[in-house]
Amino acid sequence: MSAAHLELSQVSIDFPTSQGMFRALNKIDLKINRGEFVSLIGHSGCGKSTVLNIVAGLYQATEGGVLLENREVTEPGPERAVVFQNHSLLPWLTAYENVELAVHQVFKGKKSKAEMKDWIEHNMKLVHMDHAMHKRPDQISGGMKQRVGIARALAMQPLVMLMDEPFGALDALTRAHLQDSLMEIHADLKNTVIMITHDVDEAVLLSDRIVMMTNGPSATIGEILPVDLPRPRDRLALADDARYNHYRHEVLKFLYEKQRKPD
Amino acid sequence: MNKNLSMPAFLTPVIKLFRGENPLAQLALMGRTLGLPLIGIAVFLVIWSLVAEQIHTSLGKFPGPVQVATQADSLYQEYERTQLKETAFYARQKERNAERMAKDPGYKPVIIPYTGQPTFFSQIGTSLFTVLSGFIIASLIAIPIGIAIGLSAGLYAAINPLIQLFRPVSPLAWLPLVTIVVSAAYVSNDPMFSKSYLVSMITVLLCCLWPTIINTAVGVAAVSQDLKNVSRVLRLGWWTHVRRIVLPSALPMMFTGLRLSLSIAWMVLIAAEMLAQNPGLGKFIWDQFQNGSSDSLSRIMVAVVVIGLIGFMLDRIMLLLQRWISWDKSAVLR
Numbered sequence: 001m002s003a004a005h006l007e008l009s010q011v012s013i014d015f016p017t018s019q020g021m022f023r024a025l026n027k028i029d030l031k032i033n034r035g036e037f038v039s040l041i042g043h044s045g046c047g048k049s050t051v052l053n054i055v056a057g058l059y060q061a062t063e064g065g066v067l068l069e070n071r072e073v074t075e076p077g078p079e080r081a082v083v084f085q086n087h088s089l090l091p092w093l094t095a096y097e098n099v100e101l102a103v104h105q106v107f108k109g110k111k112s113k114a115e116m117k118d119w120i121e122h123n124m125k126l127v128h129m130d131h132a133m134h135k136r137p138d139q140i141s142g143g144m145k146q147r148v149g150i151a152r153a154l155a156m157q158p159l160v161m162l163m164d165e166p167f168g169a170l171d172a173l174t175r176a177h178l179q180d181s182l183m184e185i186h187a188d189l190k191n192t193v194i195m196i197t198h199d200v201d202e203a204v205l206l207s208d209r210i211v212m213m214t215n216g217p218s219a220t221i222g223e224i225l226p227v228d229l230p231r232p233r234d235r236l237a238l239a240d241d242a243r244y245n246h247y248r249h250e251v252l253k254f255l256y257e258k259q260r261k262p263d
Numbered sequence: 264m265n266k267n268l269s270m271p272a273f274l275t276p277v278i279k280l281f282r283g284e285n286p287l288a289q290l291a292l293m294g295r296t297l298g299l300p301l302i303g304i305a306v307f308l309v310i311w312s313l314v315a316e317q318i319h320t321s322l323g324k325f326p327g328p329v330q331v332a333t334q335a336d337s338l339y340q341e342y343e344r345t346q347l348k349e350t351a352f353y354a355r356q357k358e359r360n361a362e363r364m365a366k367d368p369g370y371k372p373v374i375i376p377y378t379g380q381p382t383f384f385s386q387i388g389t390s391l392f393t394v395l396s397g398f399i400i401a402s403l404i405a406i407p408i409g410i411a412i413g414l415s416a417g418l419y420a421a422i423n424p425l426i427q428l429f430r431p432v433s434p435l436a437w438l439p440l441v442t443i444v445v446s447a448a449y450v451s452n453d454p455m456f457s458k459s460y461l462v463s464m465i466t467v468l469l470c471c472l473w474p475t476i477i478n479t480a481v482g483v484a485a486v487s488q489d490l491k492n493v494s495r496v497l498r499l500g501w502w503t504h505v506r507r508i509v510l511p512s513a514l515p516m517m518f519t520g521l522r523l524s525l526s527i528a529w530m531v532l533i534a535a536e537m538l539a540q541n542p543g544l545g546k547f548i549w550d551q552f553q554n555g556s557s558d559s560l561s562r563i564m565v566a567v568v569v570i571g572l573i574g575f576m577l578d579r580i581m582l583l584l585q586r587w588i589s590w591d592k593s594a595v596l597r
Contacts, residue, residue, distance in 0.1 A: 056496065058492055058495065058496075075495075076492070076495040077496065077498055078497055078498065080496070081496065082496050084492065086489065088487075090490065090493070090507065091590070091591070092512075092590035092591070093507075101497065101499075101507060105498065105499060106497075138591075156497075
């Protein structure tokens with residue numbers, strides 16, 4: 001029996017290419033506790049998204065496996081909700097209907113119609129989208145779409161929330177707003193979160209631990225940096241904080257000294 | 264919904280002109296949207312009448328626009344006369360039946376249907392009915408097949424060679440087969456449909472299946488991987504997946520296929536009707552050709568123009584249908 005909430009053990013994956021098998025990830029071991037916020041950081045192409053997709057069940061590990069609450073992950077499911085990089089809302093449904101599709105699927109037979117409606121509206125409020133929930137994705141901004149994407153994931157009441165560079169496509173100001181919202185929600189709901197990012201500040205600001213990945217091929221975990229900053233965290237106060245800058249420095253050192261991209 | 268969508272472009276400046284919005288600009292816009300097409304048509308009519316003068320046939324000169332317009336009018340007159348005859352025929356029957364009923368209360372009145380020559384307009388009606396029934400049945404077959412092979416790469420590989428094989432086959436090649444099969448298979452003392460109708464309809468159906476199948480399959484196969492992942496994470500059932508994700512994203516391609524199919528159906532129909540003797544526009548042209556009177560060429564030209572207009576209208580109707588069904592009202596459709 002392992003005590004960890006989510007456990008990746010010896011996860012490796014091979015992809016077939018014209019020159020034979022290509023080992024993308026090699027022997028990844030990671031234990032994540034309930035309620036923990038973990039970031040995966042690394043250079044692009046190192047296989048961060050692949051790790052997330054394996055946890056989501058969208059890819060199958062070639063060797064090793066993923067245990068969530070001691071049950072093996074074999075297929076995708078709403079208990080491991082994914083927030084996709086480019087929101088992936090259905091463009092023909094309104095924000096509300098997008099969340100409704102998820103809620104209806106997860107709580108069919110468990111919640112009444114009225115309860116579902118309350119639950120959808122509750123989640124829309126959490127991400128501050130209750131004012132525009134009956135608009136279609138093409139009528140709202142990129143940041144708002146990503147908020148709806150987060151609401152959809154939250155509404156599934158997942159055991160783990162998997163976020164694949166959720167704010168990567170947003171401008172800096174919008175990104176900061178959404179990071180603050182995400183911290184609020186995390187403080188409130190204590191979700192377990194795995195987030196992929198390539199933004200050092202974002203990783204330090206949001207995470208309890210930062211998992212730094214080596215470059216591929218055969219990428220694996222290089223170092224794990226626990227971020228011991230008290231919550232709630234305030235980005236303005238932290239900007240001058242020595243520990244914050246130390247953590248930031250550690251990550252930068254890993255990325256630009258130890259795992260410098262040869263180019 | 265944007266009101267302009269359902270209104271022809273040339274009407275916009277007219278309405279704005281009436282509202283008094285910047286009259287000069289509206290007149291200029293009217294010149295472009297209404298004037299240029301009119302000039303185009305006028306030039307065409309002039310060239311047509313000049314060229315027609317030069318073509319001498321066994322049935323006299325090739326008809327120019329004026330002769331064709333005259334024949335269009337005469338076809339309409341014939342239609343009106345037949346309408347009068349038909350009304351009179353039924354009125355006489357009713358009168359006679361009433362008389363017999365008065366003499367013999369046990370008499371059950373029989374209404375004999377009018378069987379005059381079909382008019383040009385009833386032939387248009389027959390053609391429309393034939394093409395639409397063939398097209399609708401073809402779509403009901405083609406859309407599910409398209410969805411199925413779009414979803415499954417294996418099924419696509421299995422069926423694709425057959426599609427590619429049958430797609431280029433001319434309606435004229437199908438027709439003899441269809442004729443003989445219908446004659447053999449559709450035997451009934453009290454037939455609901457005439458054989459000529461069935462032969463034309465089935466030929467249309469066989470020829471207009473393919474664009475819908477192919478385009479639906481392409482649209483279904485092109486559903487974005489992100490949306491498929493959403494569906495997998497949510498564990499959507501097969502039917503929900505198709506209804507909520509696949510169909511809406513394949514809709515534009517599906518309509519492209521349907522519009523191609525309908526225009527093929529309309530083209531095929533005329534040929535099929537000529538040979539199957541289905542009493543529609545194709546038969547009208549064939550009869551005029553066999554008839555060989557001095558009016559025949561003009562009458563065929565009337566049919567040509569009408570066929571073109573109806574083809575255009577059918578396409579517009581499909582476009583309106585697409586706008587009505589499509590979720591993306593801002594998409595540019597043409």
